Amino acid sequence: MFMKRITIVAGHYGSGKSEISVNLALNNNIDYIVDLDIINPYFRSRALSDVFEENNIHLVESTIKGMLNSDMPYVSGEAAVPFVRDDITAIYDLGGTENGGRVLIQFVHRIKNMDDIDLLYTVNIFRPETATADLIIKAIHDLEGEAQLKVTGLINNTNLMNLTTEDEVLEGETVLVEVSKKLNLPIKYTVVEETHDFKHQFKGERITLSRLVAKRWL
Amino acid sequence: MAKVLMKGNEAMALAAIKAGCEAFYGYPITPQNELPEYMSKHMKANDRVFVQSESEVAAINMVYGAAGAGARVLTSSSSPGIALKQEGISYIAGAELPAVIINVMRGGPGLGGIQPSQADYKQITRGGGNGDYYLYSLAPESLQEAVDLIKESFDIADYFRNPVMIAVDGLIGQMMEPVDFENEVPKWDLKPKTWAADGDRTNGRPKNIINSLYLDPAVLEQHNFKLQKKYQEMKDHHQRYEMINMENAEIVIVAFGSTSRIARSSIELLKEQGINCGILRPISIYPYPEKAFKEIPSTVKDLLVVEMSTGQMIDDVKIANECRLPIHFYGRVGGIVPEAEEIVNKVLEIVGGVK
Known part of the structure; x- marks a missing residue:
């Protein structure tokens, strides 16, 4: 199976983690x-x-159940379940920056091995905080320090929303190839919005993204 | 620099840095936290001042002090925090000091909620604190416009020696859009800050005193007249607005910020139904763009005010409209954002259904 049993989607805030998480969950049962x-x-x-x-996807919220706008940093104990029951597949949608990774520390002692877990770092090079290979590598190291877990792969989510061109996605790929070589990490996915008809065979598997989260809010 | 993808709060912070903001003082509150967070990293990196103060009241008084010393200074907050800052804002206006204040509005009253709102309209456009003063107040509808207006706002504040309020709602603070930071913005003709209490009297200048206390009523009256002159200049020469799709319009939506953005989708949906609907979009909400109402074509039979409040802007529309057209209202509150279809339905109800 291409996907590991657990995929943790990390990245800077505004890198596209939530949209990617939702699309991955819906497209892969x-x-x-x-x-x-x-x-x-x-x-x-x-x-x-x-x-x-x-x-039929079970949602574990990081808020008191049903209190969408409580603005309280609460993590349900249920969030640990996929780490202890190996018959459950799961997507983890982290908060932004290295601070989002800190939430993972509580699960680290439950993880026996990383064989069936992917911790993927999402990058959009048009986000100034992850615009260059050096910045991305530093951000990955910061995240690993906070999460006490190693990043296992990269997601190229380079985009300027509806203005994105094929060349810009490739520009992101070039930067990520550099990161990939330096850190010995694969580019696991490249994201292309469903409204874009890009023919190029980008690195990794393609996620054809539907903007479900933004649509709910805008 | 080409376009980058930014979150609203980040984009507004970077715009202030680009405008030469020398000091930021603030206290956290959702939904504007990314703004001080960005400043905490990047002000230091640019060798400027960032302080997370112990409260909103402390923050605005630090703004008062830094502005008095002649610095370009910014604070940001969201509705309940801005309410706490009103005393300081009144002092800053009274002492004739420039400062930029960003309000990323959330639902109220009281603590309200964390979702977007425009319900601080009256507080913003009527001054907010005690006394006869106003804030030059701008309400952008996109991240690009927010960036451009913030870059210009420091000049505007310096020019008038008066606080400028950037009024956005939580949606603008939290949404992501491509932004170009190199857009040219108007440069204002600024005089040196000879009034600043900067501690440097090597040129032999007399002491500069920063103060809003005038115990002699005759002097205080003259001071008030002086302030009113500035507000009159704002009204006469610096109203800002955009007229959208006015040709052959039979109805005009009056909306600012996120709401006008949603109304843009509504007028496209209305076109499909054969209805020409315009948008009068105030960009300055103080001074209110009364001039725009004189440009409404004679084809227009109704005005529809759309807001994320219970109708705080209606009074201003009434004044500007001078009883010419019937005024209708549609609003959502408490953090609920109106959908384009809801506005379409309200327009259809007014004009009498699909043509």
Whole structure:
């Protein structure tokens, strides 16, 4: 199977983690989606709870159940379940920056091995905080320091929303290839929005992205 | 620099740095936290001042002090925090000091909620604190416009020696959009800050005193007249607005910020139904763009005010409209953002259905 049993989607805030998490969960019959974003007040994956229910995906919220806007940094104990039960597939949607990674420390002692877990770092080079290979490498190291876990792969989510061109995605790929070589990490996915007809065979598997989270908010 | 993808709060912070903001003082509150967070990293990196103060009241008084010393200074907060800052804002206006204040509005009253709102309209456009003063107040509808206006706002504040308020709602603070930071913005003709209490009297200047206390009523009256002159200049020469799709319009939506952005989608949907609907978009909410109402074409039969409040802007529309057209209202509150279809339905109800 291309996807590991657990995929943890990390990255700078605004890198596209939530949209990617939701799309991955819906397209791959995942059992659990765990929203660990305790930072962002808007545009969170948990706003799609009805869509998850329709698709038999169990949502673990990082807020007191049903209190979408409580603005409290609370993580449900249930978030640990996929780490202890190996019959459950899960997507973890982290909060932004290295601070989002800190939430993972509580699960580290439950992880026996990383063989069935991917911790993927999402990059959009048009986000100034992750514009160059050096900045991305530093951000990955910061995240690993906070999460006490090693990043296992990269997601190229380079975009300027509806203005994105094929060349710009490739520009992102060039930067990520450099990161990939320096850190010995694969580019696991490249994201292309469903409204863009890009023919190029980008590195990694393609995620054809539908903007479900933003649509719920805008 | 080409376009980058930014979150609203970050983009506004970087715009202030680009405008030469020398000091930021603030206290955290959702949904504007990314703004001070960005400043905490990048002000230091640019060798400028960042302080997370112990409270909003402390922050605005630090702004008062830094502005008095002649610095370009910024604070940001969200509705309840801005309410706490009103005393300081009144002092800053009274002492004729420039400062930029960003309000990323959330639902109220009281602590309210963390979702977007425009319900601070009256507080913003009527001054907010005690006394006869106003803030030059700008309400951008996109991140690019927010960036451009913030870059210019420091000049505006210096020119008038008066605080400038950037009024956005949580949606603008939290949303992501491509932004170009190199857009040219108007440069204002600024005089040196000879009034600043900067501690440098090597040129032999007399002492500069920063103060809003005038115990002699005759002097205080003259001071007030002086302030009013500035507000009159704002009204006469610096109203800002955009007229959208006015040709052959039969109805005009009056909306600012996020709401006008949603109304843009509504007028496209209305076109498909054969209805020409315009948008009068105030960009300055103080001074209110009364001049725009004189440009409304004679084809227009109704005005529809759309806001994320219970109708705080209606009074201003009434004044500007001078009883010419019937005024209708549609609003959502408490953090609920109106959808384009809801506005379409309200327009259809007014004009009498699909043509």
